Amino acid sequence: MRMSVAASWVEAPLKQFVDDARVHYAVLLHPSGQVLGQYGFARSVDVMTACALAAAIDASSRALGMLVEGKAFPSLHYAGRERQIFLAEVPAPGGRLLLLAVFDWESSLGLLQLYHEEFRARVGEMAPPIAHNAPAIAADFEKELNKNLAVMFGRA
């Protein structure tokens, strides 16, 4: 299974959702576009792009919902010829999150909606409140950073 998570509590509910709803891709993200966990993407940079676009769709559709209906749309569905996209909010103790799922004929919108409800409940139970990051990298990280950037820019 091509699953990766940025927070350990995400893995169990996301795996359950993927198994139940039979989706090709599933991403749990913060509305700012930061990924919390994903299934299906092979490259991390593709996950980041999917998250940035999903966050943009969420932000603009919320604004559109407020404009035309006086409230944000809680979920969106796009039915393509072969694949479909489902984007919905997931309330969590630390604030709202987003679930992006891509599926085909092996699943259905009804199944997605059903298991999205279960996913919301699991996330509500398991997600911790927002925690500030503890020190992660060494105090003298600059040397490594500069070396990596120089390699990226062909200056090494």
Add this chain to the structure above:
Amino acid sequence: MSLVNYATREITCKIVYYGPGRSGKTTNLHYIYGQVPSDRKGQMVSLATQTDRTLFFDFLPLDLGTISGFTTRFQLYTVPGQVYYQATRKLVLQGADGVVFVADSQSRQLAENIESFQDLHANLADHGVDARGVPLVIQYNKQDLPGDLILPVAELEDQLNFRGVPSYSADALHGPGVFETLRGISELVLRRLSPTTAGGR
């Protein structure tokens, strides 16, 4: 909100290039995209108008490699600079770990630079963020233009850099200053995850 996964040792940071319309924010990302090898970057996404003005944002994911044993990734965003895209700028700014303010060095753009800088602070405040606590660098772009068209860096510093943040002279179209700017904001953002400052957040 830098995401740090201690189990898989991964760090993901969001950096937003901010500034007035046509100051060169997208040009910065285009230059970076052109320099970075394909295995270290994703596709550059540009949600733009038919005339190539940024409509929502540009987005470029970068893999910086390993730093202190953590696989480190940066998400680079630009905002639309035009005044009427205020709401969009605010949305893109959400959750930013660092900001690059790209100023247009042309004399006639000074008022737009100041207005955009104030807009940045107002939008951060709307997100409940104290702008003084956000890693910020300023890039004075278009310094390659003839001297009679642009303001010298010292004067731009007087007008914009009252916080005394790191600043860089640049010609984003051809590259000078782009790398240095990215390195500068990267250092500031990652320093917040190092023992020297992380405990104080």
